[in-house]
Amino acid sequence: MVSDEILGTFAPIFVYWAYSGIYIMLGSLDNYRLHSRKDEDEKNLVSKSTVVKGVLLQQSVQAVVAIILFAVTGNPDDALTEQKSSILVLVRQFLTGMMVLDTWQYFMHRYMHHNKFLYRHIHSQHHRLVVPYAFGALYNHPVEGLLLDTIGGALSFLISGMSPRMSIFFFSFATIKTVDDHCGLWLPGNLFHVLFKNNTAYHDVHHQLYGSKYNFSQPFFVMWDRILGTYMPYSLVQREEGGLEVTPAKEWKDE
Template identity: 80%
Template sequence: MEFGVSDEILGTIAPILVYWLYSGIYILLGYFENYRLHSKKDEDDKNLVSKVTVVKGVLLQQTVQAIVAILLFTVTGNDSEAAMVQHSVFVLLRQFFVAMLVLDTWQYFMHRYMHHNKFLYRHIHSQHHRLVVPYSFGALYNHLLEGLLLDTIGGALSFLLSGMSPRTSIFSSPLLP
């Protein structure tokens, strides 16, 4: 079934749409007080940043990630016929496993380094900690440089090292965590 949209565009846009869809579901669940970890009052009192600022920050991160994804798909040339070859389930599982391992390992050590380096913590990583009571859509809220280092470069490495095609990345979303 052909939708007229390339795998590269879907691999770029689908993770962003899924991010906001899942966030919306959690926002709706938040209206049921029994399912909340923090009260609405905690959100207002403890957070050092507004919801509008968080949304703007996340949209900026996603814009940068989308640009990098399109560039990465273009540079790697994964839209060739060779990339469209059907892979076995084993190959796809291996690609997903490698992508998750690379991305999680990269993000863990980079995040840890941001905490240990006083300069990076004070000037870059501390923005991430201004969101004390997190919103569902705040997962990507951080300094632009931190987002580039942790999420975008980590996602690009996981895509490249796993050997995924843009089509496979649509379902794994390693490029846009």
């Protein structure tokens, strides 16, 4: 039987590639793309093979850290505690994990944009994807992957008090959400677009030159952008050649 620790380590990696694969198959739906396929090929500054290698490297580091974290914090009574935990406790842990991850990533992400050295040598690697796509969600410099995602995930796990079993669901959900935010498709009925203001179009704004100092929040909420004045609302307009385009909302441009 596979342990919760092993599943907590490798399930998010499997989910990442499986969910990205779905969006690869849906990539031909040009009417729902936020950028044309031509733009994806011409504007991005890195090859897809390089992106795959970069993501696999980051996931390898995350797996090693997760194994160490589970080994250090492991408790043989975790499974029994999980069974006795009420639904309210589990919901509280899940929401706490979301808040911790969002808070850590907002401030680290914003600092990497405002510190010229960190942006030039580290964070700019992620912005080589001017036109985001699903499996490029975790394409980062290894240092950024460690600081934002790996340490942020570890803090979410520790501060929320979630068990290895709960972490399977939390980090798989966070992975799906992150992939969705980079998928480049605005599909009707997508629950992430209905339930979260921080979504595919919201994050696409950040990847464009006009929005590079806005919409830092990821992956769940937009509260820190709103509180600290880095929120840029957007509008979706139809492109003449087909598909959709994200632009700053009129009320923002009029300010």
